[in-house]
Amino acid sequence: MSKCRIPLGPFHPLLEEAEFFDIKVEGEKVVDIEMETGWMHRGHEKISETRSYTQSIFLVERICGICSTSHPFAATHAMEDIDNVEIPERAQYIRIFIGEMERIHSHLLWLGLAGHFIGYDTLWMWTWKYREPVLQIFEKVSGNRNHYAMFRVGGVSRDFDNALIPEIHPVLDMLEKKMLMIAGAAKDDPVLRSRLKGVGVLTKEDAINYCANGPTARASGVDIDVRRDDGLEYNLINFDVIVLPNGDVYDKLVLRVLEIIESVKIARQCLDAFPKIGGDYLNKVKHISPGEGIGRYEAPRGEVFHYIRSDGSNRPLRHKIRAPSFSNIPTYKASCLGIPLADALITLAAVDPCYCCTERSIRVVDKNNKKLEHNLLTMSREKTANIKKAVAGSEKTPIDRIFED
Amino acid sequence: MSDKGTEFFEKFQDKITKVIKKPKRIYFNVKNEDIWEISDYLSNTMGCRLSVCTATEVYDGLEVLYHFSDDTTGIYYSPRVKTGLKNPEINSITPLIEGANWIEREMYDLFGIKFKGHPDLKKLLTINNPHFSEDDHPMRFNRNRTKEK
Amino acid sequence: MAFYNKIIKKSIWVFHVSASPCNNCDIEILDLITPGYDIERFGIKLVGSVRHADVLLVTGIVSYKVAPRIKQLYEQAAKPIFVIGIGTCTAGGATFKTSYNKAGVPLEKVIPVNAYVTGCPPKPEAMIDGVLKLLGTLK
Ligand code: SF4
Numbered sequence: 001m002s003k004c005r006i007p008l009g010p011f012h013p014l015l016e017e018a019e020f021f022d023i024k025v026e027g028e029k030v031v032d033i034e035m036e037t038g039w040m041h042r043g044h045e046k047i048s049e050t051r052s053y054t055q056s057i058f059l060v061e062r063i064c065g066i067c068s069t070s071h072p073f074a075a076t077h078a079m080e081d082i083d084n085v086e087i088p089e090r091a092q093y094i095r096i097f098i099g100e101m102e103r104i105h106s107h108l109l110w111l112g113l114a115g116h117f118i119g120y121d122t123l124w125m126w127t128w129k130y131r132e133p134v135l136q137i138f139e140k141v142s143g144n145r146n147h148y149a150m151f152r153v154g155g156v157s158r159d160f161d162n163a164l165i166p167e168i169h170p171v172l173d174m175l176e177k178k179m180l181m182i183a184g185a186a187k188d189d190p191v192l193r194s195r196l197k198g199v200g201v202l203t204k205e206d207a208i209n210y211c212a213n214g215p216t217a218r219a220s221g222v223d224i225d226v227r228r229d230d231g232l233e234y235n236l237i238n239f240d241v242i243v244l245p246n247g248d249v250y251d252k253l254v255l256r257v258l259e260i261i262e263s264v265k266i267a268r269q270c271l272d273a274f275p276k277i278g279g280d281y282l283n284k285v286k287h288i289s290p291g292e293g294i295g296r297y298e299a300p301r302g303e304v305f306h307y308i309r310s311d312g313s314n315r316p317l318r319h320k321i322r323a324p325s326f327s328n329i330p331t332y333k334a335s336c337l338g339i340p341l342a343d344a345l346i347t348l349a350a351v352d353p354c355y356c357c358t359e360r361s362i363r364v365v366d367k368n369n370k371k372l373e374h375n376l377l378t379m380s381r382e383k384t385a386n387i388k389k390a391v392a393g394s395e396k397t398p399i400d401r402i403f404e405d
Numbered sequence: 406m407s408d409k410g411t412e413f414f415e416k417f418q419d420k421i422t423k424v425i426k427k428p429k430r431i432y433f434n435v436k437n438e439d440i441w442e443i444s445d446y447l448s449n450t451m452g453c454r455l456s457v458c459t460a461t462e463v464y465d466g467l468e469v470l471y472h473f474s475d476d477t478t479g480i481y482y483s484p485r486v487k488t489g490l491k492n493p494e495i496n497s498i499t500p501l502i503e504g505a506n507w508i509e510r511e512m513y514d515l516f517g518i519k520f521k522g523h524p525d526l527k528k529l530l531t532i533n534n535p536h537f538s539e540d541d542h543p544m545r546f547n548r549n550r551t552k553e554k
Numbered sequence: 555m556a557f558y559n560k561i562i563k564k565s566i567w568v569f570h571v572s573a574s575p576c577n578n579c580d581i582e583i584l585d586l587i588t589p590g591y592d593i594e595r596f597g598i599k600l601v602g603s604v605r606h607a608d609v610l611l612v613t614g615i616v617s618y619k620v621a622p623r624i625k626q627l628y629e630q631a632a633k634p635i636f637v638i639g640i641g642t643c644t645a646g647g648a649t650f651k652t653s654y655n656k657a658g659v660p661l662e663k664v665i666p667v668n669a670y671v672t673g674c675p676p677k678p679e680a681m682i683d684g685v686l687k688l689l690g691t692l693k
Contacts, residue, residue, distance in 0.1 A: 011623060011627060037532070039574065040614075041617060043654050046544055047653055058649060064577050064578075065675065066578070125588055128585065129588065129589040129590060132590035147674060147675070209502065209504065210503050211454050211502065211503075223476075224454070229477075230479045322456065322457035326457070534618050535618060535622070536619075536655070536657070
């Protein structure tokens with residue numbers, strides 16, 4: 001069968017960001033994917049060298065609008081790592097609270113977009129509806145729906161208003177209830193199961209070899225979580241790291257649902273702690289001494305890494321930024337090859353919500369430019385039969401765990 | 406430092422210079438010839454994960470800092486390799502760790518460091534960008550600036 | 555023209571391009587069509603092709619790599635098309651104004667612009683307001 005090349009992007013109707021994929025297919029099977037990056041390159045590392053430390057925090061916040069707490073979190077860690085700055089306890093709780101609320105809204109966003117990619121728009125509308133109250137909490141706490149500007153070297157820039165606690169609890173309760181509902185849907189819904197189960201498997205070996213991190217690695221059975229490994233603020237909190245074994249898109253979805261429930265628990269612990277812990281929220285740092293510092297944080301998508309080298313002036317000499325998707329996106333080479341085109345798109349999207357692509361209207365041609373109608377028909381029949389089989393034998397999944405207790 | 410770390414420093418003590426130790430971050434210098442062996446030991450024997458590499462331009466050359474994260478203890482091992490300002494060249498570790506592929510391409514793009522043995526060394530971020538010619542590396546101080554059109 | 559403007563005000567179709575933004579403006583635009591804001595009740599609809607659109611929403615600082623594509627998109631659109639720059643990025647570059655890869659700050663350097671909605675990111679209400687104000691100026 002001859003190869004057919006399908007260019008995707010950079011401005012595809014459903015690609016929310018400009019990215020270019022060059023997909024080669026044989027029949028319906030993906031045989032090769034190349035990706036061209038650089039459409040969104042803005043040169044943060046160079047701009048950061050011209051900004052003071054406080055200004056760079058606002059700059060790194062604008063790397064990504066969805067992880068807009070994770071980057072300042074890691075950058076302040078890196079700056080504090082140079083001098084081992086102590087952070088007041090109240091500031092630590094505020095940081096954790098903001099970080100976890102962001103994880104909730106980011107995972108909800110991904111869930112919605114994932115539903116959108118597989119043609120399940122109901123899920124999209126639901127999850128984004130539940131995301132809205134989270135953004136409103138942010139507006140109350142920090143003054144802006146996104147880009148909260150809460151971080152400073154040595155603490156946070158604003159205090160948390162304890163009067164907001166009774167308003168936030170009902171939202172968390174609602175989120176937990178709705179997440180259990182979505183978990184139930186993932187468990188019972190034949191559409192989600194048949195569309196995602198066993199699709200785009202990233203094996204544990206590949207995940208390690210490609211240096212994947214975050215939910216992508218944890219869904220493949222690699223037990224890494226910077227929140228637990230690096231400690232720092234998160235030593236104050238009890239939480240579980242969720243690791244699932246299969247590495248397919250279904251596990252990534254379930255993992256994110258379970259992580260939202262876990263984040264709700266962490267946020268509740270913070271809310272309980274706020275009235276008890278008073279005092280300062282910012283330990284003013286006047287000077288950062290010469291040296292090197294590494295800071296990292298578990299963003300919703302994985303490990304954010306910042307490296308700062310200081311020469312004692314008020315600007316960083318070098319500021320290296322590594323976003324989690326930088327390590328996770330190359331795993332498409334391992335997970336996308338050999339699977340049908342329609343599944344490749346959700347597999348690409350499973351790593352990171354930024355690539356939404358539902359290009360499906362392709363015409364498969366054989367060598368003589370004749371349509372392979374017959375083949376497609378048998379293929380689709382086979383697929384339906386397989387799906388029926390898979391749905392009938394519903395074995396126990398990790399998601400059953402949360403329904404047992 | 407963990408036992409594994411102590412073992413590592415004993416094994417390679419004649420190849421490692423200028424060790425800077427902090428509680429969870431360890432920086433040290435290695436030679437270009439030894440980076441393959443040290444990466445091999447760190448990633449395959451000690452099970453570290455390559456987070457990223459940082460290239461920096463300093464007054465006497467370019468340096469590349471590899472960040473290996475030991476996820477069981479939270480310690481970072483950062484070997485540092487130095488190279489000259491003219492025709493910078495470093496041995497590639499992509500054949501060893503697949504995840505280094507994009508990392509090395511990015512450093513080639515922004516700093517112009519050539520990685521010997523990289524399977525497909527081309528620009529990553531400014532590829533096919535009409536504003537940046539093939540030898541324009543935007544993070545270098547003396548940038549080979551393409552003329553504004 | 556007057557007849558066209560009268561019709562267009564009833565229901566405008568919007569196409570959204572992201573040209574090196576930080577993503578946040580795009581997320582807020584998508585937010586508009588979900589139940590929280592639901593702009594379809596005003597007849598505003600996001601469409602999949604620029605050839606169907608009456609309004610083009612552009613976000614970001616337009617890097618040198620996407621600038622030719624943005625021009626191409628603008629040329630492909632059926633005229634008249636109204637261009638709105640969303641976010642401070644398009645108007646003044648926001649934090650990226652010293653970037654080495656910015657072609658379109660302000661966006662007029664690349665394509666003609668009818669209105670800017672500033673804010674980093676602008677609130678969804680502000681975006682609705684911006685679109686409706688632009689329509690208000692049509693005679
Ligand atoms: S205006 Fe602000 S929020 Fe919008 S894309 Fe630019 S930096 Fe991001």
